[in-house]
Amino acid sequence: MTAMVPASAGSSRREPALGAVEQTRRKHGDQLLVGRGGYLDDHEPPGTLHAAILRSPHPHARIRSVDASAARRCRSVRAVVTGAEALSLAEPLPHFFDPSLVGGRTTTVRVLAVDKVRYVGDPVAAVVADSLADAEAALDAIDVDYEILPAVVDAEDALAEGAPTVFDEWGDNVLIRFPFAEGDPARALAMAPHVIADEIRIQRYQTAPMEPRGYLAHWEPTGKLTLYASTQIPHPLRTNLSTIFGLSEDRIRVVATRLGGAFGHKFNGYPEEPLVCLLSRMTGAPVKWVETRADSLLVGAREYIHRFSVGFDDDGRILAITDRIIGNIGCLATWGGWSMTYPAGMTLPGPYLVSDYDIESIAVVTNKAPWNGARGYGKESATVAIERMVDLVAAELGMDPVEVRRRNLIPPERFPHWTVAKHLDSGDYRGALDKVVELAGYHRQRELQRDAREQGRTRGVGVAFELTPEGGDFAGSYVRGFDTSTVRVSPSGAVTVLTGVTSLGTGSDTGIAALVARELGLTVDAVSILQGDTDSCPYGFGNFSARSLATGGGAAVLAAREVRERMALAAGVLLDTPPEGLVFAGGHVHTADGGRSIAFGAVAEQVYRRAYAVPGLDQPLLEATKVDRPRNLTHQPDEHGRMSAYPTFPYSTHVAVVDVDAETGQVRLLDYTCVEDCGVQINPRFVASQIYGAIAMGVGGALFEELPYDSAGQPLARTFTQYLVPRANDLPAIRLDHQCTPSPYTLLGTKGAGQSGVGGAAASLASAVNDALAPLGVRITTMPLSPPTVLRAIRSGGKP
Amino acid sequence: MDPIGSAAPARTIALRVNGVELTTPIEDRELLVDVVRKRLRQTGTHVGCYNGDCGVCTISLNGKIIKSCLILAASADGGDITTIEGFSGGEELDDIQQAFWDEDGFQCGFCLPGMLFAARDLLERNPEPSEADIRQAISGNICRCTGYVNIVRSVHTAAQRRTS
Structure with missing residues (x-):
């Protein structure tokens, strides 16, 4: 069992700031730009x-x-x-x-x-x-x-008595049920002044x-x-x-x-x-x-039904929720995507303070192709569901959806905050909400919406708050929350980082190199990084759950510090000065008074050439390997039955503005604003790029990406002509700002950026489209919000 | 026993590729993208769909940008091809490539060669494009990493640098 580390102890892991991390363009850009990617x-x-x-x-x-x-x-x-x-x-x-x-x-x-x-x-x-x-x-x-x-395609059919079984030896089609419950939700619902029961269905789609x-x-x-x-x-x-x-x-x-x-x-x-x-x-x-x-396009993900109840008081305070989640995971395979049904439930009740809840996430097998991982990893589904609940509360009470969110968000003084399956690290949730309201010009957008409606247009403004648990660690599997990096200095002074984490175009390779460069007083260009080769890199768990900087990045920093200490010892001998006050900067090692210095590469060369021959030069191993991991993991249930498999909890707030063409059912995304908090940013430019991409995926999922099957079990989307993804002219520019509440539990204060945005985009689009259709007495409970679905809803006139 | 299936009809075609005149044997059924990648080993041109949907195979043929998965190599016989390997015309990076790097206009890099060709094609036609012009010009090229935000900025920056 991993012991909980209190926030104060976690904070002490962070050393005094060394100065800014060098901000550079993406490493290897010169190669990618000329077609030498090596895919x-x-x-x-x-x-x-x-x-x-x-x-x-x-x-x-x-x-x-x-x-x-x-x-x-x-x-x-x-x-x-x-x-x-x-x-x-x-x-x-x-x-x-x-x-x-x-x-x-x-x-x-x-x-x-x-x-x-x-x-x-x-x-x-x-x-x-x-x-x-x-x-x-x-x-x-x-x-x-x-x-x-006989095949079974639909998850609810698969749960029915007498359904064909995908795996005969199981007797039914339930892979696993994940319960997440606290308090007495049945009683709280019974006592609640208002209760709404509804559902939302999210389609099968993938990351393509x-x-x-x-x-x-x-x-x-x-x-x-x-x-x-x-x-x-x-x-x-x-x-x-x-x-x-x-x-x-x-x-x-x-x-x-x-x-x-x-x-x-x-x-x-x-x-x-x-x-x-x-x-x-x-x-x-x-x-x-x-x-x-x-x-x-066979690979599936993200197909869920949420059937929920939400109880609330006259002030819009949420008293209890229940959510029965059914994930149609397709056939069970050795690809691990089925496990997305865990965060789909665990993430609830999201960023909100709800003391009584009963969540069950059920993974159901069918004769569709298996799931594999998809950015968001089920958390996007939880976000769509909880945000839908909050919108329904707001609509029922005639309150502004922003205000209902503000009243229910976990306040800053409650952190760290336990729910049954997560220990939320830190945050200023209301601050991020207020910031996005300001940045989006939310109140102005509401005025414009009134004008648009008077002109006969179907305008909607949607809001969403996304909580994105990151850094998942599952002991017993190879999906782990720690990783290993080596820092190696060659006689010429060239520095190589070898790490067990991989970078997929995220920029974490450049970020790790920049972190090591900062420790050693070098430029990013002086540090190269090797990843993905099992013959040269330390054993590691690769990339998932936005983990690379909090694990491999932290380990690389620790390794660089150990190498720096050895280099300092050597430099002290060479400069005939105590090593304690030496400063690594500008590619040199300087005496504390700045009076003398020696080039970083010269120290390395002298170590290799003269170790053991010169008195004091007796530590020639200019290489170190370290492991690092975020704290804040609880692998075994505590005395209250609580555990937490995710150490960090970035979050983001979103405002989307849409026009719905009531004749064609087409949704046009007009304006998009996001504020995100991933803790400390190593390279803000790459964080922004991650968020932009995640938002685009969420918009695609909200509006058109879909992997439908016919009732006989044949997949219908086999090319990008059927599987529609966002193109540049489907999207507006995205307005983005940041907030920073550092993680107390990671070496660098990072929380992970990479998945934040998918769920917030999907949820804010669903919110906006339903807001647009509200005057028509219409609401949509089925995703994606594609023209046929929207038209069907409009033509139903609000009748199911 | 003779194998089942006979050899596909084949021929030799002549091409000018990134300024170099060459001939290459091809099978008649081969797509231009496969000849470029597999026979000419210009692997900067990518394949994402073989269906004309995604644009990662975009190259220049006789001065026009094309999706090279949509035409047979045989029909390009005698053609003048520029691939990403020849994009900058001998410089390390041209101004559009620089702008993409400066503005973080790519992440995984897979769509990047096609995007660069689409961007150059736009700027040659329209030196001062609006945001809508840029979005329209790259709408034949799918990117899954960037949400297009920094791609649009890159093209805009390249245009601004040219006109300023």
């Missing part, structure tokens, strides 16, 4: 073969037989493997996060389906050929005899990174396996390959190539990771597989 598919060693995967066309079927003999005779085919053949070649796949670790059900997953397919896209067989075209052509020659089984996944394996005859992977999490991926193939981990190298976006889509656990390794072993050559956009 997965840019790597192609000579002799690379190409894999294609035969996938199930049925949502649920038994495999009677697979005849691949004709495929083996197709042009340039080097290998074919079926699920049955792979049984003896690969052990079951470890789960990214096995639900049985937290009391859920589980299943055994193989590299290819053996007896049954459970979703359209389930991998059944694979072909390797000289070219991708030949491999794809050979797939047509594989004959699979399926016995079609521009670069699809891909893997390139080379299993050499020497027994060394190298996998280039477009993955966020290279080290646990290596561990899993070791388990699957019984190959010692030290003989496996995983290289996470530069990622063209990830957002959770590139968590490890996919069957294609071991599959390309197996195919390389079978052929003795490098084998590559790259996800098609159609395959990529």
Whole structure:
């Protein structure tokens, strides 16, 4: 169990300010700008073969037989493997996060389906050929005899008595139920002057990174396996390959190539990771597989139904809430996305002080394709739900929705603040709300709304507050809250940081380099960073939950400080002065009075050249490796049954203004304002870029991104022609400002930036559209707020 | 036994790529983007959808920007191609590339080559574009990282620097 560290003790971790972190442009920009990114598919060693995967066309079927003999005779085919053949070649796949670790059900997953397919896209067989075209052509020659089984697509259908079961041995389709309850919500609801019961349904959608996944394996005859992977999490991926193939981990190298976006889509656990390794072993050559956009759009996320009740008094104070959340997680797979149902419940009741609540989040399996991680990780769903509740309270009482929020927000003096499943670190929630109201010109927007309505336009103003738990740590899995970094100084004075965290275009690589540079008195350009290569970097958990700076960044700072101490000892000898007062600045080590100095690189060179030969130069290890982690984690329930798996809680406030075209149902986003608090910002420019991107994803999810299935279980969005994402002309400029309440629990005071914005955008858009439609007596409880949905609502005239 | 499936029809085409005259064998069925990436190894041109939706494969062909996943390589025979590798015409970075770096106009970088071509195409047609002009000009290129905020700023900054 991790002990709680009180805020004061946490604060003492932070040292006196060293001066500003150097603000630079993105590292590697010069490479990306000229097309030298080095993404997965840019790597192609000579002799690379190409894999294609035969996938199930049925949502649920038994495999009677697979005849691949004709495929083996197709042009340039080097290998074919079926699920049955792979049984003896690969052990079951470890789960990214096995639900049985937290009391859920589980299943055994193989590299290819053996007896049954459970979703359209389930991998059944694979072909390797000289070219991708030949491999794809050979797939047509594989004959699979399926016995079609009844499929279940809708989560509520899946919960019904007698529903077909996705996993027969379970008896029903419930993967796990997560309860989160405090107080006596039944009594509080019964006593409440007002109670509203309603629901909101959020569609299945995903993050759609521009670069699809891909893997390139080379299993050499020497027994060394190298996998280039477009993955966020290279080290646990290596561990899993070791388990699957019984190959010692030290003989496996995983290289996470530069990622063209990830957002959770590139968590490890996919069957294609071991599959390309197996195919390389079978052929003795490098084998590559790259996800098609159609395959990529199979990956699900975010499909929830919230059925809630909210009790409140005449002043708009929320007295109790209940929320039964159903997450349609598709089929259970070894990709870990199912676990998003945990934060979907845990995040509630969000930023509000509610003493009595009863939340249950239920993960339900169906014959849709599995979920994987999606920026927001379920927290966006909680935000949409709680913000909807607050809006309903405001509408019922005829109060301003901002005022209802202000009355219910947790006040600053309550921090740190416990709910049953989180220990909120710090914040000034009302301050962030007031700031966004000011920045958005909220009251002016209300006046403009009145004018617009008088002119016959359907204008809405929406407000949202998003709480975004970050840095998740789940002991027992490889989803952990600590990480490791090494700082190394070469004889020339060049500094290299090697870290277990990965950066996905977030800028955390530049941020970590800047932090190390500050510790050593160097410029960012003098520090390089290596990530993602398991042969050179310390074991780490990659990127998820906006964790990179609070873990790998903190560790890099600690390592840099240790190296600095050793450099100071050496510099003291070389300058013939006590090491205590030496100052590292401007690429030099200066005496305290500034009278003398020696170049940083000269110290390193002298250490390597003269250690043990010069008296006092007896610490030549100019390299240090450190671990760091945020405090504020409670892994085991305390005496009140409370625990907290997330250490930091950034938050953001949002105001959106929309016009709804009542004839077409189209929603036009006119104006958007956000204030965010991610604690200390290492590089405010990169924080802003993260928030902008997250808001755009939330807007896309609110307005049009959707992965629909037909009732038979066939996915309907297979290209960007069906899966509509925001384009530049769908979005306005985003007005953004910051507030800073440092985390008392992280070395640098950071809380994590990366996911904040998705939920606030989705919620503020839902708020704005419902506000727009209110005069029509219409409300929408189904997302996305696409033209058909909006038109249907308008035409219903408020009748369900 | 003969393998199932016969070799695809093939030919040799001539191209000028980033100022270099060359010939390359292709299969008739090959898309221009695949020839650029796989045969010519100009991997700065990316693939995101093979459907013309996303714009990450945008290059310049005979002076016009095109989505190179939408045309067969055979139909580009004799053409003059500029890819991102030749974008700056010999300089390290041209002014548009500099503006994108200065304004943090990219994150993962995957859409970036296509965005740069769209930006240059706009500025050649319209040296003083409005925000709406910029948004329209890049609407054929999807970015999932930036929310387009800093891309729009980058193009605006590039335009301002040119006119000032």
